Amino acid sequence: MDHQPSAPVPPTTACHVLAIPYPGRGHVNPMMNLTKLLLSKNPNINVTFLLTEEWLGLIGSDPNLPGKNFRFATIPNVIPSEEGRANDFVGFLESVMTKMEEPFENFLNRLQPPPNLIVCDSYLFWVVRIANKRSLPVASFWPMSASFLAVLKHYPLLEQHGDYPVNVSENGDKRVDYIPGNTSIRLADFPLHDSSWRSRKLLQLALNSVSWVQKSQYLLFPSIYELEPLAIDALRKEYTIPIYTIGPALPNFLDHGSNINSIGTNNHNGCDLGYINWLDNQPSNSVLYVSQGSFLSTSRDQIDEIAFGLKESGVSFLWVQRDEGSKLKEICGDRGLVLPWCDQLRVLSHHAIGGFWSHCGWNSTREGVFCGVPFLSYPLFMDQPLNCKYIVEDWKVGWRVKKDPKSESLITRDEIAGLIRKFMDLDSDEGREMRKRARELQQACRKAIVDGGSSENNINAFLRHVL
Numbered sequence: 001m002d003h004q005p006s007a008p009v010p011p012t013t014a015c016h017v018l019a020i021p022y023p024g025r026g027h028v029n030p031m032m033n034l035t036k037l038l039l040s041k042n043p044n045i046n047v048t049f050l051l052t053e054e055w056l057g058l059i060g061s062d063p064n065l066p067g068k069n070f071r072f073a074t075i076p077n078v079i080p081s082e083e084g085r086a087n088d089f090v091g092f093l094e095s096v097m098t099k100m101e102e103p104f105e106n107f108l109n110r111l112q113p114p115p116n117l118i119v120c121d122s123y124l125f126w127v128v129r130i131a132n133k134r135s136l137p138v139a140s141f142w143p144m145s146a147s148f149l150a151v152l153k154h155y156p157l158l159e160q161h162g163d164y165p166v167n168v169s170e171n172g173d174k175r176v177d178y179i180p181g182n183t184s185i186r187l188a189d190f191p192l193h194d195s196s197w198r199s200r201k202l203l204q205l206a207l208n209s210v211s212w213v214q215k216s217q218y219l220l221f222p223s224i225y226e227l228e229p230l231a232i233d234a235l236r237k238e239y240t241i242p243i244y245t246i247g248p249a250l251p252n253f254l255d256h257g258s259n260i261n262s263i264g265t266n267n268h269n270g271c272d273l274g275y276i277n278w279l280d281n282q283p284s285n286s287v288l289y290v291s292q293g294s295f296l297s298t299s300r301d302q303i304d305e306i307a308f309g310l311k312e313s314g315v316s317f318l319w320v321q322r323d324e325g326s327k328l329k330e331i332c333g334d335r336g337l338v339l340p341w342c343d344q345l346r347v348l349s350h351h352a353i354g355g356f357w358s359h360c361g362w363n364s365t366r367e368g369v370f371c372g373v374p375f376l377s378y379p380l381f382m383d384q385p386l387n388c389k390y391i392v393e394d395w396k397v398g399w400r401v402k403k404d405p406k407s408e409s410l411i412t413r414d415e416i417a418g419l420i421r422k423f424m425d426l427d428s429d430e431g432r433e434m435r436k437r438a439r440e441l442q443q444a445c446r447k448a449i450v451d452g453g454s455s456e457n458n459i460n461a462f463l464r465h466v467l
């Protein structure tokens, strides 16, 4: 199915889709991009996008929201605020899994016209429970990699092989090859592998959500088949529901219509973006873009080492760091910019960007790959070590910042400076090879979204099924 040109989606009677993302940037963004994709495919689709009131405040004034056939709806703020979400992640996740269900059901009772389809984040398992009771079809949307889903689905294998819990300082570099859909994985790269209360609790919550995926009617990934064919094929064999890869599900590219070339042309849409002007004045491939995603961070001491390392490297950089910006600016001097937020995809697609220091969230990973940018991978949590493994070992489009998984010490400024210098050296053989592969992977992704490409076929097949 993935490579044959597919029939266009036929016009149909109106279809009302209720989309409900998990309340986090890394989940809301790809759900919004999926929504835009659905709306662009068929004029008879209407979408109601359900958020908490807080999240409506965060994204409701975005100038790139879909106009036609789209509306927001809200439920009250029954969960802890997005502000400081990372400080008590267990508490946040538990609230999402227990407190949103009732207001959601009340909302569904009132929703007019009633939806024909619900698309929900796979973490919101209670949506599937409610929809099943009402015989409403649900598409479960998993905004992380298919490989990560396969790992969680087969997590009990770790215990059966005597590999759980993992003591990283003893056997973090041991590799296991018994997870379907994955090449061999270091034990240190499994999510939530340690025996702490927090990890066990988060694992229990994640595994519970995974167990509900099979009870939905469709499974959607913002992934591209070519990025992880082994995992997609393995999951297609195991699940009885149809699986569709509709990636890359990126913002600007969708905002620019289906013109895939516009992403690389720094089309500012008339916005006055000082940092884009700054990038415009930098040589091609000379700037390292540094970001740890939308809500996580690393220790203060490590941030200081990164700042001094960046300065000592002599490489130009654009660093997104939500707090301590002024202190970091002072340390880093005038070689680069420190910002609290930027339009990441626009930055990554700029010709001046030559590398991406990333925490390897799945959105950032797809965005970097789609822009053909090589990675310095610095994963922090959950699926990120596995995404880093894809980048470094499977796709070979990046290097790890932390080489030894057993080491618990800080990565020093000297190590960081040396690594950055070597990574940004466009003339080294190793770097040239990595950049070539990044361009090849980028091309494979771009092919997926044109006529006959895997993602285009998948989204059409999904809509034919639904409509």
Ligand SMILES: O=c1ccn([C@@H]2O[C@H](COP(=O)(O)OP(=O)(O)O[C@H]3O[C@H](CO)[C@@H](O)[C@H](O)[C@H]3O)[C@@H](O)[C@H]2O)c(=O)[nH]1
Pocket (backbone or CB within 6 Å): 024, 025, 026, 027, 029, 143, 144, 291, 292, 293, 294, 295, 296, 320, 340, 341, 342, 343, 344, 345, 360, 361, 362, 363, 364, 365, 367, 381, 382, 383, 384
């Ligand atoms: O200055 C910034 C920083 C981020 N972003 C965007 O914010 C999103 C961040 O998503 P992601 O890279 O996935 O990071 P997180 O926000 O950390 O994502 C959470 O959700 C992801 C999807 O479930 C998981 O893969 C991650 O591990 C989890 O931390 C991306 O679209 C970025 O383009 C910006 O636009 N500007």
